[in-house]
Every structure is written in structure tokens, then in C-alpha cells.
Amino acid sequence: LCDSVVKSDAYNLNLNPPEYMNFDGQALRCRSLEDGLVELTFDLQGESINKFNRATTEELREVVSLLQQQSNIRGLLITSAKEVFIVGADITEFMANFKVSQEKIAAGVREAQQIFLDLENLEFPSVCAINGYALGGGFELCLACTYRVVSTRAKVGQPEVKLGILPGFGGTTRLPRLIGVDNALEWMALGNEQSADAALKSGAVDSVSEPDTLRESALTLLRRAVAGELDWQAKREDLRGPLKLNENEALMAFESARGLIAQKAGKNYPAPLTIVGVVQASAPLPLEQALEIEAEGFAELAKTPQAAALVGIFLGDQLLKKKAKQARKQARPFEQAAVLGAGIMGGGIAYQSAYKGIPIVMKDIAQSQLDLGLNEASKILTKRIERGRLTPDKMAATLTRILPTLSYDALRDADIVIEAVVEREDVKRLVYGELQTMVREDAVIASNTSTISINRLAESIQNPERFCGMHFFNPVHRMPLVEVIRGKDSSVETIATTVAYASAMGKSPVVVNDCPGFLVNRILFPYFAGFNGLLKDGVDFQRIDKVMEKFGWPMGPAFLLDVVGIDTSRHAEHVMALGFPDRMAPSSATITDLFYDNNRYGQKNDTGFYLHTTDARGRRKKVRDPEADALLQTWSQPVDREVSDDEIVDRMMLPMLMESSRCLEDGIVESPAEVDMSLVYGVGFPPFRGGIFRWVDQVGAATLVGKGEKYASLLSLNQPTAQLRELANRNDKFYPL
């Protein structure tokens, strides 16, 4: 793996500088400094970051072992040659690492822990200079050092919980011993990044330094320790024993943390409470025994379906980022954007672009709408200031990047124009006619339409290769997904530029081909069709909401329809029925037809499935409405049998699954991962299930084919696809490893 040279004799010969410890590997290098000090630098070759991949861990083992063998070393400085310190473990290795048995995972963790333990127990003090991100295993390395100096620019933390696991390189043992149980549980169970100041305040680091003096500060601290000015042995010893809590304190600390964390995490995420359990069980033990419990806890979580799903989402997100990076290479440069329409979506798009630093012209035909759009942006920014996430300066700078206008003149310099006017084909065509005479010939034009065919809209664009769809989700500043819709004439450059712009706006773009509903609505409306069928059979909507929320959805289908708007949903439903008459045209009036005809539009007019009101504190709340119940009774035809909760889940999820599979079969989207990420980022599919196809992998394709067949007579959308049948026959998965 590496080429190591140890010249311990050199020190005795008094060479200058004494070369008692040189090491050059793929990820680490060591150099001797003066006075018996050694600098260990993380610098993973061929990467822009440092991470604990297998090679790095092996080299660290080797270096620590070499350091153990040296009798002349007096202190160790640990630095990074990258912008980050160490971002954590190499998550791309997780899937394979977690495939083995729980016992093997625990054994692997213990091996890694031993390296950190050996580092901690070196016969001389160590100081790390944390110049940038030190997360997960990266921060656990810092915890194994005697002292930590952090740059004002750095962020530290233990985000493992976000992947459904826990810190396994000593984090659950060293962190509470260093910063106390309450703080440590908060860091580890929430997984948030911590600023340098927060880390100092809690005692997780020993000092904070400006970036340019960081190394020198760390060296000074090391020299002081070496010179005996600091009692580093006592400091080390202090952290090796059990946690300093008496029984009562421990009970208080762990029970109150458990209550709070359980409430935050909910039932579907086991990692946060396992972290509490591990810290509690290991509290009365000395460090080395505590590490045992950590290894067991880690292995247990690594085998959960939640960890597989959350790691899968991380990898899916990496895939989207990689694709966006490739797109940037083919994209046209964009410095100036424009949005037509200052409504709900146009206002949100203008805000998001400006917030991310890309100036945007916002054009509407009504001054009142422009005012509304700007007010919306101000409101979001003000909220960020109130939460301490933004300074008034940045708010002012953001607002000046939005240029509201009633005239097309300001669009002359736009590199990309997003059309977000009302959802009417005739209006959009008219707008394109005007727009094309005013914008540069090479400007990209993208429509935010949710239901109109991109290929059809392209007919009113003179050079349709510059046109595509750019479908944002509401509210724009919160929803990460942007569907970029490729029309049959859209050029590679147009798609690349739109993807690059979405990514520069901080969004996660997924490229899909044009079809009714594009990707997300094409998958979501079959789910609503399943809902419609259950309601027709007399199943109570509030019960369905509860069952689907238990499944993990942020809100059930009835509430979701109220939020989207019954009128909007009904319109989309009709578009889908026309697009896929074989399976999406309902045989009779649907629930949205019924509510629409009775002026129940959902949240927008306070009446839908629920009655939407405000409570005494002015917060929105939903209550049951007898009028909705009465209407439903006139329409439904209750079946004469019990419908179980499992049947509800099946009849909701199967139509969504089969249509997702059809989208892959039809080549609407490139990969299962992009479908999964679209559902998680676009409609809040439960992250702990990892997306619809990861859900298939967990339940089993054969089981779902069987269920699809069972329910196909109730709704043809349930009919299993050829792809799913094939997968079941091969006993295969959407994600084989």
C-alpha cells in the first residue's frame, strides 16, 4: 500500500532535521519536525477530500504502529493538506461492509477502534489542527488526540445518525466523557454540524484559531504539552474511566434525553435511541469496555433496513450531484436569469435564484403580483434572520438580486428564462410568442408547467432545441427536487444548462423524458387512484391518512390532496386519464370530481376532506367536517367486509410502485435511484424506506407481484409490470448490492 521508511537511528546521529519518522502513503504522510515532533498529514491521493476509506484506515494502522515503535518521538501534530480535515467514513464502502454478518461487522469495528485506541495511548501527546470539516470518523480521530485546535472556518460533528448508524470509532464513548452526556447525546442523536465556537463552548475542542495561524497554534500547544507546561497525561487519564455521573444523575440525564429524542426521532428511526442506550450502558465502564458496547450497537444498527435505506439515499444524492457536475461541463454559462410570472411558483423561483447568488428578473403583467412575489421573498428571508441563519446584509443583497418588472426589456440579457405563468396552454403559447422577440436567440427557455406536454409547448418555440421543462415543487425554497424535462427537440446543451442552473440554485435536478405527469405526478396520481378506490369501498379517509402516516408519509393522502388543492389535483387527474386511458381513466366520477363540484378545493378555501381553521394561537389546524362525511356517503359504495391496515398500505402503494416500474420500462428516467430520489425529494417519500424501489428490495419483488395480481381486478394500475415479474423470477433486486 505504501512506502514507509523508518530511520530511528537518524535521530541519534543528530541529523538536522532528524528523520526518525518518514512515511509516504496513498492517504497519509509523516514528516519529522524539530525537537522530536512528528507531523502526520492526511492527503488522500486522487481525491479533493480526505475520508476514511479502507486504504486510509490501513495506512493509519501502519503509521500508528510505526509511531509506537519509536522511542525518540515527543509529540504528534495531525494536519490535513485538503480544504477539509476528514469528512468521515467512505460511505460508498458501506453497502458491501454491511453485507456481512453482525458479528463480522462488530469485529471490523473493534479493529478500527483499536487503531484509535493505540493512537490515543501513544507515549507522547498529540494535537490535531482541524482546518475544515471533521465529521464522523474524522472527528472521532480528533477525539482520540490529546488536544484539538479548530479553525474558525471548520465544522465538526457526528452525523452518523443520519445514515441510521452510530459513531463507531469511539465517538459514543469519548464524546460524552469529554463534553458531558447531555451535549454528547444532542450531537450524536441529532447529527448536526457544530461551529468552531459551539465546539469550544461545549469543550469538544481546546481552542479556536484563525485559519492562517491554525497550524502554528496547534504546534505551540503541542510544544507546551511536550515541555510539561500542560499535564497531558492527567487529561488523558481523566477521560479513560467511567462517566462521572452518580446513579441519580445518570437516571435523570438518560431518561430525559430518551423522552426528548424519542419524540423527535419517531418510531421509524431506531438509531437515535440506540445511541442513548449505548451511551447509558457504557457509562459505568472504563473506556475500553465501553468501546465493546459501541461496536455491538454499531453492528446492530448497520443491519437494520433503515440504515440500508438511509445509506441508499446518501448514495442516490451523490449520483444526482455527480450528474449535475457532468452537466456543468456541457452547460452554457449563465449569469442572469429571468422568470415569467410572479405567482406562488415564480416568486419562489426568484427568491431561490437570488438567495443562491444568481440575479433574476421577475416579470409579471400585474404590479400587485410583483409586490406579492417580493413580499413572499422578504418573509422567507426575515424568518431566516429570526432563526439566526442570515444577516440583514445578506437579506438586502438577496433582494437586490431580484429585479421586478412589467416589461420584457429587462429580459434582453437573460441566459435562461423560466416561464411560470398560469397553467393554461393558450396563455403560455401567447407568452412564448412575445418572449421570443425579446430575448437573445441562444437563451434557454424552460417551462415550469406541471401538466402540459413539453413537446406540445415546444411547437410554439421557433428553435425548440433551446426549450425544455423545469418543474419545481411547492414551496420552492423547501422542496429539493427539480424535474428537468427533456422534449424530443431539446438539445444536450439546453438540458445541461437547466440542470446546472437548478443545481446552482441548491436544488437536486433529475432529468426525465416528456410524458403526461412527467415522472413525479405520473407516479403520484396512481397513488391517489388507489386512495379513490379505498374511499369508494367505504374506508374512512382519516383512517387511511393515519395508516399511511404510520407507513412513514409526512401526511396522508386526504390531507395531501387538501394541501395540493382539489381543483389542481382534479385537473392533473384528467390530464393523466387522457394520457394513459388504459389504466388511469376512472370508470366513474372520482372523489376529486365530487369535492370539486361541491366547491371543496382543500386548504385554499378551507374546505376539502377536512375543515381547515386556525387555533387560539393562530396556527393552522384541520378538523373533521360533517359536511364532507355526508358528501362521501352519497358517493361511496361500502363493501361488506373488513379492510385491514395492510390492505390499505398495499392498495395505496402498489399503483405507485407499478407506475414507477413502467416509467423505468418506458425510459422516462434513467435509473431506479433517480426515481427513489425524486420521490423522497419531491413528495416526501419516507426516507427510512429509501424510496419505492428500495422498498421493493426490502419487501421482495415476488411478494409484491403476488399482491399486485391479487388487487389487479380492483384497479388495473395494480397489474404487475414485466420488469417486476422478471425481477421476481430471477429473485433479484433493483439494487443488487
Ligand code: NAD
Ligand atoms: P399563480 O396563479 O400563483 O401565478 C401565475 C402568475 O402568472 C400570476 O402572477 C399572473 O399574474 C402571471 N401571469 C399571467 N399571465 C402572464 C403573462 N402573460 N406574463 C407574465 N405573467 C403572467 O400560479 P402558480 O401556482 O405560481 O403556477 C405557475 C406555473 O407553475 C403553472 O404552470 C403551474 O402549473 C406550475 N406549478 C405550480 C405548482 C403549485 O403548486 N402551485 C407546482 C409546480 C408547478
